[in-house]
Amino acid sequence: NGNGGKIMDKxxxxxxxxxxxxxxxxQKLEKEHADIQxxxxxxxxxxxxxxxxxxxxxLVFQLSGKGSKLDPKYMELFGQGTRPSxxxxxxxxxxxxxxxxxxQGKLLVETFQNSLDEKLMQPFEVAGPHKLETVRDALIFCxxxxxxxxxxxxxxxxxxxxx
Numbered sequence: 706n707g708n709g710g711k712i713m714d715k716x717x718x719x720x721x722x723x724x725x726x727x728x729x730x731x732q733k734l735e736k737e738h739a740d741i742q743x744x745x746x747x748x749x750x751x752x753x754x755x756x757x758x759x760x761x762x763x764l765v766f767q768l769s770g771k772g773s774k775l776d777p778k779y780m781e782l783f784g785q786g787t788r789p790s791x792x793x794x795x796x797x798x799x800x801x802x803x804x805x806x807x808x809q810g811k812l813l814v815e816t817f818q819n820s821l822d823e824k825l826m827q828p829f830e831v832a833g834p835h836k837l838e839t840v841r842d843a844l845i846f847c848x849x850x851x852x853x854x855x856x857x858x859x860x861x862x863x864x865x866x867x868x
Contacts, residue, residue: 720813764847775805782797
């Protein structure tokens, strides 16, 4: 039913605000720092930025039944438990990752603006008794997850720029 003057849900405002933050940090990233993996870090800056995409892809698009919106190579390279040291295919450029992050931000609003309270196809257990049950739950979790990786990105950036 379009957005017929309806106010956008706060969860989307937050998503867009934090996604803007992620993108502006990515734009500042120097290419030569993108693939440095300092001691004590299990991944790189390129991995962290693209990994953010995979959380929304798996938890929001796939679990809602809306299907995949991302090239499958992203899950293969940047999904949970993956590592740059184990890659067998070439990773996308920083420009491509930025473009996907921008596209996904818009797509999330377009796809879910009227279905935030729809149930996921199956509840997703985060930790112990905590379950994601609706699209809104999954989005809120992914926004937190994006912020979590911003923290990792900030730490990695500080270390990578001094190496």
